[in-house]
Amino acid sequence: MEAEGMLAPLSLSAEFEGSFAYLTVRDRLPTILTKVIDTLHRNKDNFFKEYGKEGIQAEKTAISFLSKLRNELQTDKPVLSLTDNAEDSEAWNEYMRRQQDLMEDGRPVSWFKSPWLYVECYMYRRIQEALYMNPPMDKFDVFKEGKTQSFFESQQAIKSLCTYLQELITNMENMTEIQLRDNFLKLLQVSLWGNKCDLSISAGQDNSQKSSPIDSLPDFQRFILVDDSSMVWSTLVAAQGAGSSGMKHARVDIILDNAGFELVTDLVLADFLVSAGLAKQIRFHGKSIPWFVSDVTKQDFEWTIMQTMAANHKWMSASSVQWKHFMKEGTWSYHDHFFWTLPHEFCDMAMDAADLYSTLQGSDLILFKGDLNYRKLTGDRKWEHTVPFDQALRGFQPAPLCSLRTLKADVQVGLKPGQAEKLSSQDPDWMTNGRYAVVQFSSPCREQ
Numbered sequence: 001m002e003a004e005g006m007l008a009p010l011s012l013s014a015e016f017e018g019s020f021a022y023l024t025v026r027d028r029l030p031t032i033l034t035k036v037i038d039t040l041h042r043n044k045d046n047f048f049k050e051y052g053k054e055g056i057q058a059e060k061t062a063i064s065f066l067s068k069l070r071n072e073l074q075t076d077k078p079v080l081s082l083t084d085n086a087e088d089s090e091a092w093n094e095y096m097r098r099q100q101d102l103m104e105d106g107r108p109v110s111w112f113k114s115p116w117l118y119v120e121c122y123m124y125r126r127i128q129e130a131l132y133m134n135p136p137m138d139k140f141d142v143f144k145e146g147k148t149q150s151f152f153e154s155q156q157a158i159k160s161l162c163t164y165l166q167e168l169i170t171n172m173e174n175m176t177e178i179q180l181r182d183n184f185l186k187l188l189q190v191s192l193w194g195n196k197c198d199l200s201i202s203a204g205q206d207n208s209q210k211s212s213p214i215d216s217l218p219d220f221q222r223f224i225l226v227d228d229s230s231m232v233w234s235t236l237v238a239a240q241g242a243g244s245s246g247m248k249h250a251r252v253d254i255i256l257d258n259a260g261f262e263l264v265t266d267l268v269l270a271d272f273l274v275s276a277g278l279a280k281q282i283r284f285h286g287k288s289i290p291w292f293v294s295d296v297t298k299q300d301f302e303w304t305i306m307q308t309m310a311a312n313h314k315w316m317s318a319s320s321v322q323w324k325h326f327m328k329e330g331t332w333s334y335h336d337h338f339f340w341t342l343p344h345e346f347c348d349m350a351m352d353a354a355d356l357y358s359t360l361q362g363s364d365l366i367l368f369k370g371d372l373n374y375r376k377l378t379g380d381r382k383w384e385h386t387v388p389f390d391q392a393l394r395g396f397q398p399a400p401l402c403s404l405r406t407l408k409a410d411v412q413v414g415l416k417p418g419q420a421e422k423l424s425s426q427d428p429d430w431m432t433n434g435r436y437a438v439v440q441f442s443s444p445c446r447e448q
């Protein structure tokens, strides 16, 4: 729980004209809605083939719902309660009332006046409402095409990563602890840069075969603004040796972000952790509805393992056969919880999703992938850049945790004095252009 008297700064919001939040709500969100509408249009024939006239009608109604939504957003209308009676509807509506109580002078909660984190999450949930309200469209993933495309566009990087993994596994038995550590740190960084975009992290170099994600790491090193990865390693090592009656085996939870190349980097890291004996159990956490365009759902997770297996490439197939086996024997498991697709800051989790919080307390290490998770960890607030990460978590400390994030939103804590100023003078868009990254660690038992 948050220490008393420690007031959190204001939330980022589109009410601050010219801010990144403002530009996102003004430009990016309507564009995403337009693309969603276009996707439904383009799939009209498929809906007809599959569901006949009912499919066409559902598509039409969903499109008009979404056009109305876009108009509400662009004209800064009050946000509306959800009406679809889904499992999470009441939590959303309750959160809206909470936001309303925070508004000054009783002004309505609206797109440009409320916290960016809230309204952006809300848009994705309203897209889902349009589908829920129009069966048989309720199972349709409007972002699926983009996610599969990004997987296929990064085939070269995936091949080289799987090849690298299989080589490591072959040589694992002869590895010293230092080699094990070095390889872990490399794969952690690959997973970090996997968040740069959904496509190959080799982009920008010549696109010949030799440019693999591993080869690119040294060039990227200087863009890591905070690197707590040695603490992540120590945490894993400490989790091995605990208890006198033999080994305690670590459980690692990975809070996934994007499908496509990023998901493969996460699977490769998870495979290494198990194959090297650093973790006994990996729990992947994904989204229960399509989310922020490219986030992983259960369907994406299963599809990715199947597609990796179907690839005509020896080491991709070998990797995914192993992954399927891990899933079957329960060493790996996939979980979703609707809290991940609510707008809450993570400091609310203990109160608002106590079951999830207590599940996470059983973990030895939680890896949070990506920018949106970082925004939720820090509450998406106007923190001073030098505020310690632990402080910005405001009591969210279920277990040792680490954020692996490339910067795509203007919130960043835990920097050294002067570091942000230097970055601003060298690269004014450093917080949002995705060139920089952080590996930030926090542990409940760490001295603060």
Ligand SMILES: O=P(O)(O)OC[C@@]1(O)O[C@H](CO)[C@@H](O)[C@@H]1O
Pocket (backbone or CB within 6 Å): 024, 028, 120, 195, 257, 258, 292, 369, 370, 371, 372, 373, 375, 408, 409
């Ligand atoms: O969480 P991710 O996939 O790394 O990034 C999500 C994101 O693209 O969405 C928001 C902008 O619309 C930003 O938080 C961020 O840039």
Ligand SMILES: [Mn+2]
Pocket (backbone or CB within 6 Å): 257, 258, 292, 294, 295, 370, 372
């Ligand atoms: Mn994402």
